[in-house]
Amino acid sequence: MRKIAWRSPSNIALVKYWGKRGVQIPENPSLSFTLQASFSEMEISFEEKKGFDMDFYFEGKANEKFKTKIAQFLKSIEENYTFLKNIHLQIHSKNSFPHSAGIASSASSMSALALCICSIGEEILGEKLSAESFLQQASSLARLASGSACRSVYGGAVVWGSTPALPAASDEYAMPLPFEMHPIFQDYRDTILIVSASEKSVSSRAGHALMNHHPFAQVRYQQANSNLVRLIDVLKNGNTESFADIVENEALTLHGLMMNSDPSFILMHPNTLKIIALIRDFRAQTSIPVCFTLDAGPNIHLLYPEKWKEAIQKWIEEELAAFCENRYYIHDCIGKGAELIQ
């Protein structure tokens, strides 16, 4: 059997994608930082053989739940990727972070899967794409597997979804921010504070569906568009105060939308709010530009410039770790994007 393997990172959205239509088309543009330490590795051995067959191993053990999910996804794309109709795959997947860390792994794992499928396609069809077209195709395929995964194939700051602010941006695939960010943002850090390691109580599919009849949906989509325009400006000019305003507003809006949707979800934990209060106090007292964002869950992503790393990491250990499950947190930072490892 031939073999291909990709390592692909997770990403953290600063302007959130929440609400979709059609085939994974976002209702508003989003912007994320790609991470470095939080990644998935997927290795696929493949053989052209009659019919489709697949084995799936997660962290060395056969996993039927993931196998079914991935087999369904591959079936759904076989009209465009016809080589998948007659192929046998053996997939090994693992994450750099513990499965029980409460970190969503769909962005990293589904982008790794899409990259592997595109590489296998190149090998079987004997057609090598340019690096740019390859990543665009992989991003588009990753989007079909899990929306936010389309941003993980690129490093740095990544935009997905059409916006008048960036004419090349598309709803179908992500693209790296087409300019260099202010130096303060280039090596930004993200410490993920694991407030709860439990599984999410609302799936992202159900979460997006809440927006379909949400009374604030249209206003939210306008707000996301204007936050994106403001954030693009901030990433150019290096204003960390405005960065904190926009990013925290996005995180709290996401949770607000979940709280006032029908049915309603409260995904923050009491310790999430305690930590948010401590972050705001610390920022007011020290003028150190640290801020937070949240995914659709209770864990906090603490964002700060590299130059404040020592002071902030000391403060995390002394004050914030007490509010994390088993004092657990993960230091991460902006990364370079996906990487072919075999």
Ligand code: PMV
């Ligand atoms: O990619 P999905 O369908 O898991 O949705 C991700 C939604 C958020 O993480 C809350 C926001 C985002 O843009 O990543």
